[in-house]
Amino acid sequence: MPRFLKERKNALVLAGLMFAQTILLSLQIPLGEEASFFERTAFAVLAPIQNGIRSLLRGGGDIWNRYVYLRRVEAQNRSYRDELFRLRQENTLLRNGLDRLENRAAAAAFLRGLRRAFVLADVIGIDAANPYKSIIIDRGSRHGLRNQMPVVDAQGRLVGRIIAPISAGEATVQLVTDTLSAIGVRGEEHPVSGILIGDPVTGRGWLTYVPASDESLVENEALTTTGFDRVFPPGLRAGTIISVQTDGSLFKKIAIRPAFDFRDLSIVAVLTGPVGENE
Amino acid sequence: MRSWIAGGIGVLAAVLVFSLLRPLSAPADLIMDVFSVAVLIFGTLEGEVSGAVFGAVCGLIVDAFSLGVFGLAGLSLTPGGFLAGYVSRKINIQSVFRTFVFFAVLAVGMFAAWAGLTVLVGRSLLPWSGGLIALRPVVSAVAASVIYEGIRRIKARHER
Numbered sequence: 487m488p489r490f491l492k493e494r495k496n497a498l499v500l501a502g503l504m505f506a507q508t509i510l511l512s513l514q515i516p517l518g519e520e521a522s523f524f525e526r527t528a529f530a531v532l533a534p535i536q537n538g539i540r541s542l543l544r545g546g547g548d549i550w551n552r553y554v555y556l557r558r559v560e561a562q563n564r565s566y567r568d569e570l571f572r573l574r575q576e577n578t579l580l581r582n583g584l585d586r587l588e589n590r591a592a593a594a595a596f597l598r599g600l601r602r603a604f605v606l607a608d609v610i611g612i613d614a615a616n617p618y619k620s621i622i623i624d625r626g627s628r629h630g631l632r633n634q635m636p637v638v639d640a641q642g643r644l645v646g647r648i649i650a651p652i653s654a655g656e657a658t659v660q661l662v663t664d665t666l667s668a669i670g671v672r673g674e675e676h677p678v679s680g681i682l683i684g685d686p687v688t689g690r691g692w693l694t695y696v697p698a699s700d701e702s703l704v705e706n707e708a709l710t711t712t713g714f715d716r717v718f719p720p721g722l723r724a725g726t727i728i729s730v731q732t733d734g735s736l737f738k739k740i741a742i743r744p745a746f747d748f749r750d751l752s753i754v755a756v757l758t759g760p761v762g763e764n765e
Numbered sequence: 766m767r768s769w770i771a772g773g774i775g776v777l778a779a780v781l782v783f784s785l786l787r788p789l790s791a792p793a794d795l796i797m798d799v800f801s802v803a804v805l806i807f808g809t810l811e812g813e814v815s816g817a818v819f820g821a822v823c824g825l826i827v828d829a830f831s832l833g834v835f836g837l838a839g840l841s842l843t844p845g846g847f848l849a850g851y852v853s854r855k856i857n858i859q860s861v862f863r864t865f866v867f868f869a870v871l872a873v874g875m876f877a878a879w880a881g882l883t884v885l886v887g888r889s890l891l892p893w894s895g896g897l898i899a900l901r902p903v904v905s906a907v908a909a910s911v912i913y914e915g916i917r918r919i920k921a922r923h924e925r
Contacts, residue, residue, distance in 0.1 A: 499814050500847045503821045507843065510836035511886065528829035532780070536830070539784045611784060615831040615838065615883070617795065622830065649832075664832060 526651045533611075533656035537624050540610045603759040605629050609751055610656070618663040618686040620649075623754060628654045636718045636757045643745035644669070644711060644722040645754055659754070662724065662744050663689050670712040671724045676702035679712055682724055682742060689748060691725060693740035698732050703740065705730060719757065768815045772807065776822060779803040783830075796900045797908060800827050801875055804842050805868050805909040808849030809858070810916065820846030834886055841878035845871055861914050868913070869906035876902045 491498065607623035625631055635648040637659045646661040660667055663684040671693065672679040680696040696703060707727045713720030725742040733739055783799045800823040808816025823846075824839020831838070849871055858864045 496813050496847075496851070500817045500844065503817050503843050504840065507821065507824065507836045507839045511834060511840075525829065525835040528825050528835075532826055532829045535777075536780055536784050539781050543785065611830055613831045614783065614800070614827040615879075620832040658832070660832065 526653075529651035529656070529658070530653040533622060533653050536622065537610050537656055540608070540624070544608075604755040604757050605631065607657075607754055607756060609754060616686050618661060618684070618689040618748070620646075620661060620664065621659045621751065621754075623657055623659055623756070624655065625756065626653050626655045626657045630758050631657045631756055632758075634717050636722065637754050638722060638757065639746045639751060640753055640755075642723065642755075644718065644724045645746045645751065647717060648756060657756075661686075662746075663691060668715075669718055669724060670714040671709040672712050673703050673727075674708040674710055676707065678703050679714070680740070682709065689744075690728070691742040691744060693727070693742050694737060696738045696740055698736055698738050700738065703727060703730060703738070708745075709742065768811050771811065772815065772819050772822070775803050775807050775819065776826065779823060780826065795897050796904045798872075798876075798901050798905045800824075800838070800842060801845065801872055801901075801905045802909045802912065804846045804875075805849050805871055805905070806913050806916070808846035809853040809913060811850065812854070813847045813850030816846030816848075816850035817843050818846075820844070837882050837886060838879060840882055841875045844878070845875040848874075861910060864913055865906055865910040868909045869903060872902035872906045872909070876905075 605625050607625040607629075609621050610624045611622035613619040613621065623637075631648055631652060633648055633650060633652065637645045637647060639645050644662055646659045646664070646667060648657050649660045651658055661684065662669060662682065663686055665684055665686055667682075667684040669682040670679065671682045678696060678700055680693040682691050683694050684691045693703075693709065705727050709724045709726065711718040711720055711722040711724055723745040725744045727740055728743045729741045731739040731741075779799050779802075786797065786799065804816065804820045804823055807819045811819070820842035821839050824836070824842040827838035827842070828835045849868075852871075853867065856863075856867070858867045
């Protein structure tokens with residue numbers, strides 16, 4: 487190796503690494519929103535590691551909770567027993583109702599379909615650069631997850647949708663608070679539609695394309711999905727209006743608080759059935 | 766070889782802590798950049814080349830766990846790791862305070878580079894969260910200097 491290169495070996499390594507990453511940046515430009523090969527590969531390699539770490543920690547936590555820390559177990563058991571009783575009664579009533587409405591075969595098919603309509607998943611990670619943009623869940627293509635499937639929280643409130651990269655056992659969820667998230671919504675009380683755009687800076691969102699002349703939408707009104715975008719089924723709770731302003735432009739400036747609670751996002755459900763079958 | 770093993774352990778430790786922070790609270794992710802802390806410590810311990818490579822790897826991990834542009838975080842972490850290794854050999858960082866100041870300067874530089882690149886290349890704004898994110902370089906520098914001091918004392922005890 488020439489002496490010139492030997493003397494500057496370290497600087498050349500740095501320059502090489504920076505150059506490689508700049509090339510990596512430029513490679514993504516024609517792909518737009520689609521995940522690049524490098525991103526898919528890195529996700530496929532790293533997401534299982536993160537999943538493994540979370541599983542290990544959960545295992546340790548389970549041992550602690552199951553065998554050592556047994557405070558309030560009795561009260562919890564009583565509460566679960568009551569809840570189970572209530573749900574069983576509700577289930578029986580629903581089954582009876584179905585039997586009356588349809589013939590037995592159609593009702594059985596409906597119930598079977600209902601079981602396949604969603605996949606439960608644990609949140610194993612959040613976006614490393616901006617927590618309001620995306621999360622990673624521990625279910626992937628192996629569990630039937632595909633691009634654009636809607637994701638809701640434990641209360642059925644809209645969280646986001648599945649986007650690339652998706653590996654066999656893990657998937658990325660674009661949150662409704664991401665800038666690139668656009669969801670067709672309307673007021674629960676007043677049938678005014680608009681597009682809900684996320685704002686990852688504040689963790690909130692904006693309802694866009696509502697004409698300035700419209701006076702019906704007011705603060706504290708809940709918003710639900712319209713289903714017009716063919717991604718999210720209609721009727722999912724998406725957010726609540728926190729302020730309505732008019733700034734002289736054609737459209738109103740409406741700030742939205744997302745329906746889901748970011749601090750309580752440990753389990754989510756991915757709606758795997760097509761639009762119209764998840765209601 | 767030893768450096769590669771240490772790097773692998775460092776990467777795993779960073780992913781572990783990153784995974785642990787999430788259940789604690791959402792702001793913990795914002796005010797503490799685990800990967801910056803790992804890069805600062807590793808670069809200072811192992812030298813500029815290892816620091817740069819470690820920074821590049823950590824950058825790829827950050828981007829793999831993020832919806833942003835892939836390759837963006839590495840552009841701030843790679844020179845951060847390199848500078849941590851290079852400058853720490855040129856100046857005296859023997860006391861805890863000096864280590865903290867050194868790490869704070871580098872953390873602010875890495876944060877500024879990442880913020881600038883996010884706005885310019887990623888075309889997105891930073892998650893300010895009421896200014897919490899501005900604490901990130903300071904918290905990262907405190908964490909890095911405490912961990913580095915711990916490693917230094919363990920090393921000194923072993924050498925004795």
